Amino acid sequence: xxxxxxxxLTQTVTASFARKRRIALAVPLAIxxxxxxxxxxxxxAGLAQRARLDNAAILLSDFWSHKTHVTRDNRSGDLTIAIExxxxxxxxxxMIPDWVTTTGTATLIDLGTGHTVTYDxxxxxxxxxxxxxxxxxxxxxxxxxxxxxxxxxxxxxxxxKISVTTDAGRFNYSRSKVETFKYEAxxxxxxxxxxxPFYGKGFGELASLAVGDRIDPARSNLGYMVSEFWTNKMxxxxxxxxxxxxxxxMAFLGTMTAxxxxxxxxxxxxxxxxxxxxxxxxxxxxxxxxRGVDGLIWTIILSRAFGPGPMTGAIAIAITDTGSFGKMFSxxxxxxxxxxxxxxGSTGANAVQRARFGVIPQIMPVLLAxxxxxxxxxxxxxxxxxxxxxxxxGLLLTQAIITQKDWEEVAYYMVLIVLMVMMMDSLSGWLxxxxxxxx
Amino acid sequence: xxxxxxxxxxxxxxxxxxxxxxYLDMVRRKRMYGGILMVLFVAFMASGWILxxxxxxxxxxxxxxxxxxxxxxVLTEAWAxxxxxxxxxxxxxxxxxxxxxxAAVSTLLxxxxxxxxxxxxxxxxxxxxxxxxxxxxxxxxxxxIPEIVIALVLIFILGGGPVPAVIAIALHTGxxxxxxxxxxxxxxxxxxxxxxxxxxANWSQRMWLGILPQVAPNWLSYTLMRFEINVRASxxxxxxxxxxxxxxxxxxxxxxxxxxxxxxxxxxLLFAAIVAIDRLSDHYRNKLVKGT
Numbered sequence: 105x106x107x108x109x110x111x112x113l114t115q116t117v118t119a120s121f122a123r124k125r126r127i128a129l130a131v132p133l134a135i136x137x138x139x140x141x142x143x144x145x146x147x148x149a150g151l152a153q154r155a156r157l158d159n160a161a162i163l164l165s166d167f168w169s170h171k172t173h174v175t176r177d178n179r180s181g182d183l184t185i186a187i188e189x190x191x192x193x194x195x196x197x198x199m200i201p202d203w204v205t206t207t208g209t210a211t212l213i214d215l216g217t218g219h220t221v222t223y224d225x226x227x228x229x230x231x232x233x234x235x236x237x238x239x240x241x242x243x244x245x246x247x248x249x250x251x252x253x254x255x256x257x258x259x260x261x262x263x264x265k266i267s268v269t270t271d272a273g274r275f276n277y278s279r280s281k282v283e284t285f286k287y288e289a290x291x292x293x294x295x296x297x298x299x300x301p302f303y304g305k306g307f308g309e310l311a312s313l314a315v316g317d318r319i320d321p322a323r324s325n326l327g328y329m330v331s332e333f334w335t336n337k338m339x340x341x342x343x344x345x346x347x348x349x350x351x352x353x354m355a356f357l358g359t360m361t362a363x364x365x366x367x368x369x370x371x372x373x374x375x376x377x378x379x380x381x382x383x384x385x386x387x388x389x390x391x392x393x394x395r396g397v398d399g400l401i402w403t404i405i406l407s408r409a410f411g412p413g414p415m416t417g418a419i420a421i422a423i424t425d426t427g428s429f430g431k432m433f434s435x436x437x438x439x440x441x442x443x444x445x446x447x448x449g450s451t452g453a454n455a456v457q458r459a460r461f462g463v464i465p466q467i468m469p470v471l472l473a474x475x476x477x478x479x480x481x482x483x484x485x486x487x488x489x490x491x492x493x494x495x496x497x498g499l500l501l502t503q504a505i506i507t508q509k510d511w512e513e514v515a516y517y518m519v520l521i522v523l524m525v526m527m528m529d530s531l532s533g534w535l536x537x538x539x540x541x542x543x
Numbered sequence: 544x545x546x547x548x549x550x551x552x553x554x555x556x557x558x559x560x561x562x563x564x565x566y567l568d569m570v571r572r573k574r575m576y577g578g579i580l581m582v583l584f585v586a587f588m589a590s591g592w593i594l595x596x597x598x599x600x601x602x603x604x605x606x607x608x609x610x611x612x613x614x615x616x617v618l619t620e621a622w623a624x625x626x627x628x629x630x631x632x633x634x635x636x637x638x639x640x641x642x643x644x645x646a647a648v649s650t651l652l653x654x655x656x657x658x659x660x661x662x663x664x665x666x667x668x669x670x671x672x673x674x675x676x677x678x679x680x681x682x683x684x685x686x687x688i689p690e691i692v693i694a695l696v697l698i699f700i701l702g703g704g705p706v707p708a709v710i711a712i713a714l715h716t717g718x719x720x721x722x723x724x725x726x727x728x729x730x731x732x733x734x735x736x737x738x739x740x741x742x743x744a745n746w747s748q749r750m751w752l753g754i755l756p757q758v759a760p761n762w763l764s765y766t767l768m769r770f771e772i773n774v775r776a777s778x779x780x781x782x783x784x785x786x787x788x789x790x791x792x793x794x795x796x797x798x799x800x801x802x803x804x805x806x807x808x809x810x811x812l813l814f815a816a817i818v819a820i821d822r823l824s825d826h827y828r829n830k831l832v833k834g835t
Contacts, residue, residue, distance in 0.1 A: 413599030
């Protein structure tokens with residue numbers, strides 16, 4: 105069998121194939137060219153110099169571990185042991201961790217894996233297995249190092265300070281003080297702080313304490329435990345939970361208020377309910393304006409008037425979303441089936457009754473789906489807006505990041521934010537299924 | 544069989560007044576539930592607003608008259624210096640371009656990641672069907688992390704500049720678009736894929752030639768919408784973190800009085816850019832999806 109094609113068809117097909125092939129090649133090339141331009145304009149090459157990998161190391165180690173500072177003041181000889189070097193985490197007098205032993209003026213710190221540090225009247229010594237003893241003594245007030253030669257690069261020596269960095273911990277000797285940092289896994293003091301009577305007890309012990317004799321005669325041990333946990337000075341669980349609640353409150357109030365304002369207005373912007381073109385156009389331009397000004401600008405303007413706090417954030421969300429909801433609702437209204445409205449009208453219903461029984465039931469699924477979707481996405485926005493207006497978990501997060509040392513708290517807040525968003529996500533999904541599909 | 548249709552008691556037809564009564568009962572019950580829900584909702588909203596007002600630094604009624612104070616102050620100063628505005632608009636244009644570039648690059652990278660992730664997470668198309676839950680959960684996780692969290696942490700590591708914002712927005716975009724892409728891909732016709740498989744095409748060829756032409760219009764439409772969202776996000780990230788027009792706005796706001804002409808110029812640029820992108824993307828999305 106011979107296949108005969110008219111020459112014009114062959115030409116068309118070949119040409120169309122060639123064009124498609126050119127497009128298939130041109131689109132990736134255009135994307136690549138744009139990314140190349142962006143890489144140059146974003147100074148990607150300079151990024152390598154600006155990047156602080158040591159910061160990344162601090163951040164990662166803080167995310168899953170904590171460090172304890174054991175510090176001796178070289179002038180007074182006072183020893184302080186503090187978790188993360190913070191006043192809130194300082195061991196009270198008479199209480200020391202089990203890896204520190206004191207005899208007279210000498211202190212022995214066991215850093216694990218054979219590393220030990222000793223502070224005594226003569227100076228301080230660190231034993232590193234596989235290397236030897238690093239001995240530091242003050243001579244005329246300046247630290248003098250005696251260690252096996254050659255000095256490795258993990259020991260840094262300057263005129264007034266000697267620092268040793270090992271896997272087990274860090275050790276610094278300066279004129280005024282000598283300090284050792286020991287790293288341990290976990291978020292210390294997460295349940296109870298050092299001054300709490302429940303610190304350092306296991307779950308079994310706590311469970312038996314909960315039903316045992318009262319420590320504080322005024323209240324039960326369980327209540328005492330809960331309040332100690334809730335008012336934990338290091339992690340401030342109570343305040344953090346309040347902040348999470350504030351963020352969700354901002355999102356909820358903002359979204360619902362926006363929907364309540366947008367619903368009646370959207371009737372005025374829909375072609376089939378508002379015959380007056382001028383009026384309809386005005387309402388539409390209002391929606392466009394509110395949406396176009398953007399949440400950022402509204403947030404700034406409003407926080408000048410109402411001051412920092414969750415209400416400012418809620419109003420900002422409400423205003424921005426009024427525009428988005430108004431546009432979507434009026435589009436939904438223009439797509440309804442007029443027959444139902446006519447049917448309700450034929451029974452003598454007035455305009456409000458026609459809207460309530462003829463229109464609302466039709467747009468309800470669209471309306472609910474959009475409102476729930478926005479509720480979920482606004483929980484995320486409320487975190488950012490909270491950082492600007494000063495409310496909720498966003499504020500706590502930015503504050504913790506700005507101090508640049510409490511990275512374990514940053515990790516804690518990040519986990520909570522992700523859990524919060526996932527919770528709102530599944531809640532809105534569940535409500536959507538329940539309310540719209542009626543499952 | 545017929546009996547069942549008439550009521551719970553076999554062989555007995557329900558009497559008419561009864562039916563009427565039960566209908567009214569049902570209506571009453573429905574109204575009661577609706578009423579209870581309404582009361583709960585109103586109570587929740589009212590107490591929520593009261594609580595939010597209480598925890599705010601300034602009260603609602605005190606602040607309300609002040610809402611126009613700041614815009615009025617800004618506008619009067621800007622009006623006095625109106626001759627400078629065109630020059631300032633020009634000065635801030637590079638920052639606006641940077642913001643738009645951040646949004647465009649992150650949308651592009653996010654969309655590419657989302658395309659791969661969504662195909663891997665769609666039943667019937669996945670390369671490794673056993674790993675579908677893994678890819679789905681990872682998209683959920685990407686979607687859940689707010690951009691600001693990643694951006695601020697990355698600013699600490701990478702220093703300032705637009706790159707932290709790009710990475711942060713791209714990660715979120717990957718998760719958000721991935722979900723929408725995979726919903727589109729689920730509805731794709733599998734016949735072209737089978738046809739390609741029968742002539743020995745491998746997985747990437749099947750996806751490239753069989754699925755991509757089907758889903759491209761919808762995917763592009765979602766990507767355009769995401770670009771719109773990302774322009775706003777990149778402006779906000781600039782304000783909180785660094786880079787772009789948001790950063791200029793923050794500096795001008797911190798300066799306060801005396802640079803309100805700057806503030807107005809930035810507001811105008813941002814407003815114009817957002818409205819223009821909104822219009823363009825609306826136009827092209829209509830074109831893509833409806834084919835008109």
